Each structure stands twice: as C-alpha cells, then as structure tokens.
Amino acid sequence: MGRLETALGHQFGNADLLRQALTHRSHSSPHNERLEFLGDAVLNCVVASLLYRRFGDLREGDLSRQRANLVRQEALAQVAQGLSLGDHLRLGEGELKSGGFRRPSILADALEAIIGAIFLDAGFDAARSVIERLLSSLLEQLDPSDSGKDPKTALQEFLQAQRQPLPQYALLTTRGEAHAQEFEIECAIASLGVRALGIGSSRRAAEQAAAREALRLLSGK
Amino acid sequence: MGRLETALGHQFGNADLLRQALTHRSHSSPHNERLEFLGDAVLNCVVASLLYRRFGDLREGDLSRQRANLVRQEALAQVAQGLSLGDHLRLGEGELKSGGFRRPSILADALEAIIGAIFLDAGFDAARSVIERLLSSLLEQLDPSDSGKDPKTALQEFLQAQRQPLPQYALLTTRGEAHAQEFEIECAIASLGVRALGIGSSRRAAEQAAAREALRLLSGK
Structure with a gap:
C-alpha cells in the first residue's frame, strides 16, 4: 500500500x-x-x-x-x-x-x-x-x-438549432461477461449522412461516446 | 445583520x-x-x-x-x-x-x-x-x-406488509397567491377507514405531511 x-x-x-x-x-x-x-x-x-x-x-x-x-x-x-x-x-x-x-x-x-x-x-x-x-x-x-453539457445533450441541441431530426442510437454489439460488459453503440443522423461509433462500459456511456464522436464529425464539416 | x-x-x-x-x-x-x-x-x-x-x-x-x-x-x-x-x-x-x-x-x-x-x-x-x-x-x-424513510414510502410499505391497497391522495384546497401557495391534501385508506390531512408549501410536501399523519393514526390503532 x-x-x-x-x-x-x-x-x-x-x-x-x-x-x-x-x-x-x-x-x-x-x-x-x-x-x-x-x-x-x-x-x-x-x-x-x-x-x-x-x-x-x-x-x-x-x-x-x-x-x-x-x-x-x-x-x-x-x-x-x-x-x-x-x-x-x-x-x-x-x-x-x-x-x-x-x-x-x-x-x-x-x-x-x-x-x-x-x-x-x-x-x-x-x-x-x-x-x-x-x-x-x-x-x-x-x-x-461548453457549459459542461454531456455530449448527447449537446448533440441534440446542435441538431435542434439546425432543425434536423434527432439522432438514432442503436446497440451494435456487447462483449464480455455479464458483470464486465462492453457496449458498442452507433449514433446515426441520417439526414446529415453521419454515422458515429462509441464504446463504453454501460449502454449510457457508449451512447455518450458515440454522441461525442458525432459532434466531432459534425464540427469538422 | x-x-x-x-x-x-x-x-x-x-x-x-x-x-x-x-x-x-x-x-x-x-x-x-x-x-x-x-x-x-x-x-x-x-x-x-x-x-x-x-x-x-x-x-x-x-x-x-x-x-x-x-x-x-x-x-x-x-x-x-x-x-x-x-x-x-x-x-x-x-x-x-x-x-x-x-x-x-x-x-x-x-x-x-x-x-x-x-x-x-x-x-x-x-x-x-x-x-x-x-x-x-x-x-x-x-x-x-426508521431508516430515514419519507412518510409516503413508509406508509406504502406498512400497507403492503398488511396486504392493504395503496392510499389515495387527493388535493382538497390551495390557498394563497401563485408564488406562495399552500396545499391541503387528504390521504385516504378506505379499507382501514383512515382519513388524514396534510398541509404544505408544495403538493409533495402536503402529501408527505398527510402520510405522516396517516401513519400516526394507524400506529395508534
């Protein structure tokens, strides 16, 4: 110790x-x-x-x-x-x-x-x-x-400001045993042709990671 | 000061x-x-x-x-x-x-x-x-x-343990102006013939007060 x-x-x-x-x-x-x-x-x-x-x-x-x-x-x-x-x-x-x-x-x-x-x-x-x-x-x-907003909230507000539909989150895969799972989530914004992936130790964490990646892709456009 | x-x-x-x-x-x-x-x-x-x-x-x-x-x-x-x-x-x-x-x-x-x-x-x-x-x-x-449980939760658990139906809360009156209202709530447990009143500065507070009073009445029986 x-x-x-x-x-x-x-x-x-x-x-x-x-x-x-x-x-x-x-x-x-x-x-x-x-x-x-x-x-x-x-x-x-x-x-x-x-x-x-x-x-x-x-x-x-x-x-x-x-x-x-x-x-x-x-x-x-x-x-x-x-x-x-x-x-x-x-x-x-x-x-x-x-x-x-x-x-x-x-x-x-x-x-x-x-x-x-x-x-x-x-x-x-x-x-x-x-x-x-x-x-x-x-x-x-x-x-x-950035007002400390979490990525999902920030992404939603970004899209609403542009009058775009909300993003769709889909679970692609889970890996590992029951108590130590890893989730892979896709965040898709069809109207803008964006697909972003996120990995996390919970579904929520993976969605946030995917939203963060989507924001990164969108801000690069 | x-x-x-x-x-x-x-x-x-x-x-x-x-x-x-x-x-x-x-x-x-x-x-x-x-x-x-x-x-x-x-x-x-x-x-x-x-x-x-x-x-x-x-x-x-x-x-x-x-x-x-x-x-x-x-x-x-x-x-x-x-x-x-x-x-x-x-x-x-x-x-x-x-x-x-x-x-x-x-x-x-x-x-x-x-x-x-x-x-x-x-x-x-x-x-x-x-x-x-x-x-x-x-x-x-x-x-x-008392595990620090709030009165509504405590009342619900008390009734469930006795296989009684859940209490009914009803708003009786509100007093005062919009920003300084007082609520009066009735908590009724028909199956046990209990009617308890509670007053509070929010609906939730009045419900808790009514549940506290109902618990008091029930524990006296």
Missing part, C-alpha cells in the same frame, strides 16, 4: 482506513460502502469549491453540469486506473474471476471511499489537496463555454 | 459575502445563486460526516435517506425561520409583495447560500460548526431505526 499512498500523495496515520477503502463488500467486512458515501460527499464539496473559484462567471446550473462531468463514474474510473487502484483492491472470489478489478463502477467507488478515508484520517484540507492533484488534468481540460 | 451573525454564531470577516447570500436574484446582482450551489455541497458534506460518525451501523442507503431528510427544503426553511432569516432577505419588489420572505424555497436557498458564504469567509471547519449548531435539534430527533 506504500506505493498507493505515494501515488495519492497522502500517508495514512490510520492504515486501517485505507485497507477498508480498498475492501469491496464481496470480500469481507468492514468494507468500503460507508466510506464511499462519505467520500462522494467530500468529493462533491471540494469540486464545487474548485469550480466556484475557477469560474467566477458561471451560473449555478452550469456549475452543476461541470461538476457532474468531473465526478461521473467514467472520469473517476480513469483517475483510479492512473493510480493502478485495481492492483490494490480486495475483492471476493467471484468478483476477482469476473475481472472486477477493472470494472469502472468498482474502481470509481473505491476512489470515493479512499477520499472518505483521507477525510477521516486527516481532515477536509488533506482531502482537498489530494482531490485537487488527482483531478488536475481533468480540471485543466474543462471548457466553461 | 449583526443580529443574524449572532444567531448564526459566526462573525463575517467579509460582510459582502453575507450581503450577497441574503440577496435574491429578483433584487440585484451579485445575488445568492452561486453561493447556494456551494453551500448546498458544503451542507451535504458536513451532514454526511455527522451521520457517518453518529450512526456507525447504518448502511450507505440508510445514511443517504437520513441525509435527504435533514437537508430537505422544509427542514431548512424551518431552520431559516428560527434565524428570522426572512427579516434580512433582499428581495425584488414582486417577491416582496407576494410574501417571498416566508416562502420555504427562498428561505432554504438563502440558508444554503449563507453556509456557502461562511465556507468562503472562514473555511470548512467554521461552516461545520455553524451547521452542527443549526441542525442540532433536528439531529437529536433522528431515529436510525
């Missing part, structure tokens, strides 16, 4: 907290669900304050959307992968066999639990420092002018 | 923050919407940590429900009334005439904005102290055994 603490930039005074944060309920008790509840709240609060300070002009609704983008499961799972969190998770046998250590929901939940553990271990400011560091590259990529 | 600061138990270093927190968007800019976004996140985080420490046995879902109960609009508006917040609000003329200073949504939003202002003025721990004091009597009333 020393490597993980170095990656997080936080040395735990109480190592039991970190161990609990890494323990999935399929493994043993005490597991990380309560810490996840706490960490989710700390994360939302820290991100709210970072966005508040950074975007002095954004209104409440836009701040909410930016935050939802930053703390969504896919983003957190990516951060968790950057920390190699999967190598440290304590999973039950079933989860282990089905590849739970790379499932986005398990990774994102464990990251939130770690944030909760740091908050209990050393307080709000310690948690804030870690969150700021972990999210720094995501924070830098934020574009206040 | 000195009286309000005394009631809050926080003296502002930057009084502009408090003034902004008390300014409704109908009055002038800068108003309190962004502070409300921030304060809502701080409040959720502080309440999460209070519940986490206090209820060591509750699972994530129950902690979430307890929190939702504590930070719901009606509860916050009640706390705001205890602070006589309505006397300090800066409202536009229309809101003033329609009684905005006692509308639950405006009071609850202003309270959240004040929490955001304290967080900016003096940090997380200062905001936590104020929140702990303001919510102390609500916190004491919490009953972990």
Whole structure:
C-alpha cells in the first residue's frame, strides 16, 4: 500500500482506513460502502469549491453540469486506473474471476471511499489537496463555454438549432461477461449522412461516446 | 445583520459575502445563486460526516435517506425561520409583495447560500460548526431505526406488509397567491377507514405531511 499512498500523495496515520477503502463488500467486512458515501460527499464539496473559484462567471446550473462531468463514474474510473487502484483492491472470489478489478463502477467507488478515508484520517484540507492533484488534468481540460453539457445533450441541441431530426442510437454489439460488459453503440443522423461509433462500459456511456464522436464529425464539416 | 451573525454564531470577516447570500436574484446582482450551489455541497458534506460518525451501523442507503431528510427544503426553511432569516432577505419588489420572505424555497436557498458564504469567509471547519449548531435539534430527533424513510414510502410499505391497497391522495384546497401557495391534501385508506390531512408549501410536501399523519393514526390503532 506504500506505493498507493505515494501515488495519492497522502500517508495514512490510520492504515486501517485505507485497507477498508480498498475492501469491496464481496470480500469481507468492514468494507468500503460507508466510506464511499462519505467520500462522494467530500468529493462533491471540494469540486464545487474548485469550480466556484475557477469560474467566477458561471451560473449555478452550469456549475452543476461541470461538476457532474468531473465526478461521473467514467472520469473517476480513469483517475483510479492512473493510480493502478485495481492492483490494490480486495475483492471476493467471484468478483476477482469476473475481472472486477477493472470494472469502472468498482474502481470509481473505491476512489470515493479512499477520499472518505483521507477525510477521516486527516481532515477536509488533506482531502482537498489530494482531490485537487488527482483531478488536475481533468480540471485543466474543462471548457466553461461548453457549459459542461454531456455530449448527447449537446448533440441534440446542435441538431435542434439546425432543425434536423434527432439522432438514432442503436446497440451494435456487447462483449464480455455479464458483470464486465462492453457496449458498442452507433449514433446515426441520417439526414446529415453521419454515422458515429462509441464504446463504453454501460449502454449510457457508449451512447455518450458515440454522441461525442458525432459532434466531432459534425464540427469538422 | 449583526443580529443574524449572532444567531448564526459566526462573525463575517467579509460582510459582502453575507450581503450577497441574503440577496435574491429578483433584487440585484451579485445575488445568492452561486453561493447556494456551494453551500448546498458544503451542507451535504458536513451532514454526511455527522451521520457517518453518529450512526456507525447504518448502511450507505440508510445514511443517504437520513441525509435527504435533514437537508430537505422544509427542514431548512424551518431552520431559516428560527434565524428570522426572512427579516434580512433582499428581495425584488414582486417577491416582496407576494410574501417571498416566508416562502420555504427562498428561505432554504438563502440558508444554503449563507453556509456557502461562511465556507468562503472562514473555511470548512467554521461552516461545520455553524451547521452542527443549526441542525442540532433536528439531529437529536433522528431515529436510525426508521431508516430515514419519507412518510409516503413508509406508509406504502406498512400497507403492503398488511396486504392493504395503496392510499389515495387527493388535493382538497390551495390557498394563497401563485408564488406562495399552500396545499391541503387528504390521504385516504378506505379499507382501514383512515382519513388524514396534510398541509404544505408544495403538493409533495402536503402529501408527505398527510402520510405522516396517516401513519400516526394507524400506529395508534
């Protein structure tokens, strides 16, 4: 766990907290669900304050959307992968066999639990420092002018503004076992001759990826 | 504003923050919407940590429900009334005439904005102290055994367990002007001969109040 603490930039005074944060309920008790509840709240609060300070002009609704983008499961799972969190998770046998250590929901939940553990271990400011560091590259990529809208919403609004029909989403394939599936979705805008593909760990994530690709294709036209 | 600061138990270093927190968007800019976004996140985080420490046995879902109960609009508006917040609000003329200073949504939003202002003025721990004091009597009333379920859900589960039909809710009257309405709802369980009334500032709040009263009548039988 020393490597993980170095990656997080936080040395735990109480190592039991970190161990609990890494323990999935399929493994043993005490597991990380309560810490996840706490960490989710700390994360939302820290991100709210970072966005508040950074975007002095954004209104409440836009701040909410930016935050939802930053703390969504896919983003957190990516951060968790950057920390190699999967190598440290304590999973039950079933989860282990089905590849739970790379499932986005398990990774994102464990990251939130770690944030909760740091908050209990050393307080709000310690948690804030870690969150700021972990999210720094995501924070830098934020574009206040896109209002933080998710790609499906942005695509729909783009098409409505051009009086085009709404895009059609279709599931092309699913891969992998029940608990670690990958979805491939097509987003088609027939009237504009656009077909875009997206892959994700949920149907919703794949649709968002497809919409993002469609927007990219449309903005290149 | 000195009286309000005394009631809050926080003296502002930057009084502009408090003034902004008390300014409704109908009055002038800068108003309190962004502070409300921030304060809502701080409040959720502080309440999460209070519940986490206090209820060591509750699972994530129950902690979430307890929190939702504590930070719901009606509860916050009640706390705001205890602070006589309505006397300090800066409202536009229309809101003033329609009684905005006692509308639950405006009071609850202003309270959240004040929490955001304290967080900016003096940090997380200062905001936590104020929140702990303001919510102390609500916190004491919490009953972990009721799982924090809202009354409508609790009533429905109670009736299902007894194989009774679901309750019927009916709107009896509305009072007041468009923006400051009061709703009166009847909750009827014909099979058990129960009729309970509830009043609230929204249809939903009145239904919850009626369900709470119905539960009270049923538990007395």
